Amino acid sequence: MDRKILKIIPAVLVIFLLTGISGCKSDRDEEFSFKGLEESYTINRFKVLNIPANVPGKLTWSIKDSIISEGSELDFISPYAKTYPLTLKIEQNGNVKTYQSTIIVNKEPGSYSKYIASVLDFRPAIGQFTNEIPEYLAGNTANTMLQKARESLIGSNSTMISLGGFGGYVVFGFDHTIPNMNGRDFKILGNAFWGNNANDPRSGSCEPGIIMVAYDRNKNGKPDDNEWYEIAGSEYFKNTTVKNYSITYFKPNETKLPVPGSEPWQTDIEYIKWQDNQGNTGFKTKNGFHDHSYFPLWISDASYSLSGTRLQNNFYDQSGNGSYWIGKSYDFGYADNAPNNDEASNIDISWAVDKSGKYVKLPGIDFVKVHTGINQEAGWLGEVSTEVAGAYDLYIK
Ligand SMILES: [Ca+2]
Ligand SMILES: [Ca+2]
Ligand SMILES: [Ca+2]
Incomplete structure (x- = not known):
């Protein structure tokens, strides 16, 4: 093997490790910027509840076993007055964090028309x-x-x-x-x-x-x-x-x-x-x-x-x-x-x-x-x- 290449490899490795470390650091900073979910959220029927997470990584929002969103924020709406158990899973660099909350949907005051308004x-x-x-x-x-x-x-x-x-x-x-x-x-x-x-x-x-x-x-x-x-x-x-x-x-x-x-x-x-x-x-x-x-x-x-x-x-x-x-x-x-x-x-x-x-x-x-x-x-x-x-x-x- 050419000696020149052997000399280059350690240099490349060092650069790789440095970028790797700095990449981890910034990810971790952003992860910590997410303060977690509230204990519960309350919203009326037919109103959109927005819960921003806006953290990097793979996000999975679920109600019981069904995934309702994989976006960086959740827009939740329901026509039913009931309580939903909410789970948010965040996967970053192989680490998984899970957050639990509850969405309480109340009957709206007054009533809506189902027809064109x-x-x-x-x-x-x-x-x-x-x-x-x-x-x-x-x-x-x-x-x-x-x-x-x-x-x-x-x-x-x-x-x-x-x-x-x-x-x-x-x-x-x-x-x-x-x-x-x-x-x-x-x-x-x-x-x-x-x-x-x-x-x-x-x-x-x-x-x-x-x-x-x-x-x-x-x-x-x-x-x-x-x-x-x-x-x-x-x-x-x-x-x-x-x-x-x-x-x-x-x-x-x-x-x-x-x-x-x-x-x-x-x-x-x-x-x-x-x-x-x-x-x-x-x-x-x-x-x-x-x-x-x-x-x-x-x-x-x-x-x-x-x-x-x-x-x-x-x-x-x-x-x-x-x-x-x-x-x-x-x-x-x-x-x-x-x-x-x-x-x-x-x-x-x-x-x-x-x-x-x-x-x-x-x-x-x-x-x-x-x-x-x-x-x-x-x-x-x-x-x-x-x-x-x-x-x-x-x-x-
Ligand atoms: Ca508009
Ligand atoms: Ca539909
Ligand atoms: Ca017609």
Whole structure:
């Protein structure tokens, strides 16, 4: 062996030992900076209890035998008034320290509504039910229409609003945080139903809407931009799904000469011009069943744009002659995509992903946004449009 190498080895060893020692020292300092858990914590139902540990190493938070978090801090929420035994295990450099505590969850004073408590925004796309559900009256503004959406959606006697074609949306909130427990946490009501004569099982009037959720992390009562996450439904990771799709609708001249199509119901096949960010453009058709304007009349701009995740078209002509169109229900994770009594109308907050498609762990959610996820006209049925008819927390009985 070369003598030079032999001389180098002890020098390398010394450096390694020095860095090793200094590394240990800093870790130990930070370990000691953790003062341990309180003897107990008290929180009301549906409120998030935050316990920071913020120490290096592998952290494991457990209630009895089940691990509830491996994060540097714990966000704990429960819909049940009960006492939970909490264990925090910290592993550092092969050393394990275990801390015990108790979380006491009390029944809140007063009572929460399980239903929608607020509607923050409503902007439908163009559609045959736009200006009808809810109804536009001359002179109504965006604010008037928002107020009408509130009257429709808030509380237990909610009724339907239509979001129109792709991108039309509504944003609503609850008077408490809906907790993210094991399994599905909340339901969105729509008007989907199975087709009596549909050949495919689980198909009919299914008009899937993309669901976004927000956890009010900074507790300012608002869904801030960085608090939104998309519910990754069954189609999210497929290459047939288009992320960041955007469409622009141009205000039609309602007095222009209509261009009738070959079908008797096609009143004007050049009714509303649209253009998307994928290089496509075309016209939305006005049909003979809806004579009013399909463009939201309270929007005075010459055009407006809507964007978000777009799903593959789900409607097809089962009859082959245009008489019977049918929409296939997607498996899970969408609004107005399955009947209200079907499990597919229930949503698990654990399906939420960030903008890069990575699952996020939310303790719960305070706000929901739904937008129509399909850009398709299904023959005489008209555009596929998501309807929202209410929503509720599955944990409040
Ligand atoms: Ca859940
Ligand atoms: Ca907020
Ligand atoms: Ca519908």
